[in-house]
Amino acid sequence: MRVVEGGVCAAKGFTANGIHCGIRKNHSKKDLSLIFSAVPASAAAVYTTNLVKGAPLAVTKRHLQNGTAQAVVCNSGNANTCNANGREIAEAMSDLTAKQLGIPAEDIIVASTGVIGQPLDITPIAAGLPLLAAGLSAEGCHAAAEGIMTTDTVRKEAAVEFTLGGRTCRLGGIAKGSGMIHPNMATMLVFLTTDAAISPQMLQKALSGDVAGTFNMISIDGDTSTNDMVTILANGMAGNPEITAGGGDFAEFMKALNTVTIALCRKIAGDGEGATKLLECRVSGAADSATAKTAAKSVICSSLLKAAMFGADANWGRVLCAIGYSGAAVDVEKIDVSFQSAAGCIAVCQNGTGVDFSEELAKRILSEKEIEILVGLNSGNACATAWGCDLTYDYVRINGDYRT
C-alpha cells in the first residue's frame, strides 16, 4: 500500500466539482460540491448521534437503505437544520441533482454544513447545478474539497493505492472540519470513494469498524455536530473479486481505509478552528481499549490543557487532571506522562508524580506544530490515540460572531 496524491477522484471512475452558487455571500468561497461515480456503487454511511439532526441526514439514510448510491451533493454555508421546510429542501436538492445527472434520486447522498436554524434557499442551488455537473472531472476533486469547507483554512484530502486479488485499487476522501467537532459514534462530513469491489454489507462493516478508532477520536471543541456524516462509495471499477466476507482482502481494504481516515483525522484536528497546533494523545498500557480511548479523548478535550499547549506551557498536571475525571478506571500512581515533537521528547511525570525537567527543552518541544502527549498507564496492553488542537484567541474570535 502506498499514499498517493488526490482525494475523492483518486479511484477509477470518480469525477467531482465544486463551485460558488450563491449560498455564501463571499463570492471567493465555493459553497456547492458534487462527487459522481461513472457506475452505481456500493454505499455505506455513519451519522451523528445528536438528537438534533440536519434535514439532509434523513433523506440520505432513506436513499442508502438499498446499499447503493452514485453521487454526493453537499452545500456549505447553511446546515439546513432546525428549519420548518428543511426536509423539503433536502429532497429538492437531491431531486434536482438526480435530474441533472440522469440517475434516480434514490442514488443521491445529500449533505449540508454551516449555520443552524436559517432557511436554506434552493434557488442558488438549482441555478448552480447545471454548471456544477457540466464541470465534473477528475481534476475537480480539489474544487469539491473546497466546496464543503466552512471555517476550514485548508482543504482536506487523502488517498492510498493498494492491491486486492492482483488488481490495483485506490481509496481516497475529502473532509471538512473545523468547529462543532466532537464526533460520537459518527463524525463530521467526510466523503470517501474507492474503486474496489465490495458488498454494501462489508463496506458498512468496514466503515463502522473504522470510525470508532479514527473520527470518533477527534475533538476540536467538545460539541457534537448536528450534521455529522461519513459516507463511502465503492464502484468496483478496479475489477478485483468482490469482497463479500472477512479474510485477507477485507483486512487489506480495512488497512487502506484506516490509512486514509487517519490522514483525514490529523488534517481535521490540525485545522481546528483557530488552531496553531495538532495535538495527538497516545495512551498505552491500559487495561482495555475502552479505558485507553476514554483517557486519550478526555486529555484532548480539556480546555485547560488545550490553552496550555497554545502557550507551549508544560502544565502536565492538567493531563493528569483530565485523566482523573474522565471516568476511566486508572491507577493514578502508575501514570507516566511525556511530551514529544520534532524537537525531542521529555518526561514530565512518573508514577503520578512530577519529575524534574528542563523547562527550556519543554518549551522548545511544545513550540512545534505537532505535539504528541504520551501517557503510559502501566496497567495492561491496550492503547488508543486521540486527535485535537490547541485552544487559541482565534477560536474565540471565530465563534464570537460566526453568523455575520
Place this chain on the structure above:
Amino acid sequence: MRVVEGGVCAAKGFTANGIHCGIRKNHSKKDLSLIFSAVPASAAAVYTTNLVKGAPLAVTKRHLQNGTAQAVVCNSGNANTCNANGREIAEAMSDLTAKQLGIPAEDIIVASTGVIGQPLDITPIAAGLPLLAAGLSAEGCHAAAEGIMTTDTVRKEAAVEFTLGGRTCRLGGIAKGSGMIHPNMATMLVFLTTDAAISPQMLQKALSGDVAGTFNMISIDGDTSTNDMVTILANGMAGNPEITAGGGDFAEFMKALNTVTIALCRKIAGDGEGATKLLECRVSGAADSATAKTAAKSVICSSLLKAAMFGADANWGRVLCAIGYSGAAVDVEKIDVSFQSAAGCIAVCQNGTGVDFSEELAKRILSEKEIEILVGLNSGNACATAWGCDLTYDYVRINGDYRT
C-alpha cells in the same frame, strides 16, 4: 430570611484571617487563610470525584470522620497535588495550625489550591501561621476570602440571617473559582459557616442535598478540579434547639443554605476565568429532573455557545445542538428557546424551529452582563438551572501560561 453582609464570619463565634505568607511570588496577593470557630462545631463536606485528588483531601476526610471540626486552613498558589510528599505536607500544615490554635489536629480542615504537581514548601506556611492566628477577627472574613483566590478577580462571599426555634441564626460562606470548574458530585473550594445547632448527620444530609442543584450545576471550562471541596461548620452558638431530624427547622436551614450557595454559584460563574458575562441556563418543562439538569448543563458547557455569548451573537442553533448531544431524552420538535437579560426577553426558537426575531434587540439583550438562556422542553414539569460564563480571549491568555 434575609440576605446580610459578610461571609464566613457572619455567624456568631467565627473569626477569620488571610495573609501573604510567601507561597506566591506576588507579595500583593494573599496566599494563606484561616477560619476559626470559638467552640467545636458539627462539620460536613463533599469532595471532588476526580481520581487524581489533592493530598489535603485525604487528610480532611480522615479528620471529619467524627463529624466535628473547629478550624479551616487553606493556602492558594499551590494545589499540593501529584507531589511525592503531598500527604506529609498536608499533615504538617494541619498539625502546625492545630498547635497554633491549641486544638486537636483532628479538628482541622486543610485545603490547597493552585498549580498541580509542584512541591509545596511548608516553610512559609509555618512562618506565617503565628501572624495569621494572631490576626483572627470577625473583620478578617474579607482577608480570608482573598487568601483562597487563584485567578479569581473578586472575592466571593455571601450570608443570610434566618430563624430557627425562635433564635436568630446566620449562615455564610466564601468561595474560590475560577478555572478548572466543572464540579461533579462535589465542587470547587467553598467554606461555609453557621451558628445554627445541627447534628453532623443532618448537616451532611443538607450539604449533599444542596450541592446537587447548586455547585454541581456550574461549569466554567468542563474541567473537574482535583482539589474540589465544600465544607460547612455549624457551631450551635445561635442557641436554637439542635436539628437532629427532618421537619420545619431542617427545611428552613436548607433554604438558608441554598440561598447562600446559589449566591456563591452565581459569583463563581460570573467570575469564571476571562469571563465578561454570567450565563444562567434555565430549563423547564422537562419530563424529570435528571433530563432538565443534563440539558441545562450541556448548554452551559458548550464552547461554541460560550463564544457566541461573548460575541453577543444570538446563535440559538448552538443551544439546540448542545441539548441534542447531551444524552437527555428530549423531543427536539417541542423545544422553545429565548434569551433574556435586563434589556428584555426575545424568543428565537419555537418547536425546534427558528422564528423571526429582531437581531438588534437580541444584540442589546446579549450585551448585558447577566444572560438567561431559557429553554422550554414542553414535556413535563421538572426544571433545573445551570450557571456558567462566556468563553473569551482572556480565558486563553490566562491559561496559555498559567504556571509562570
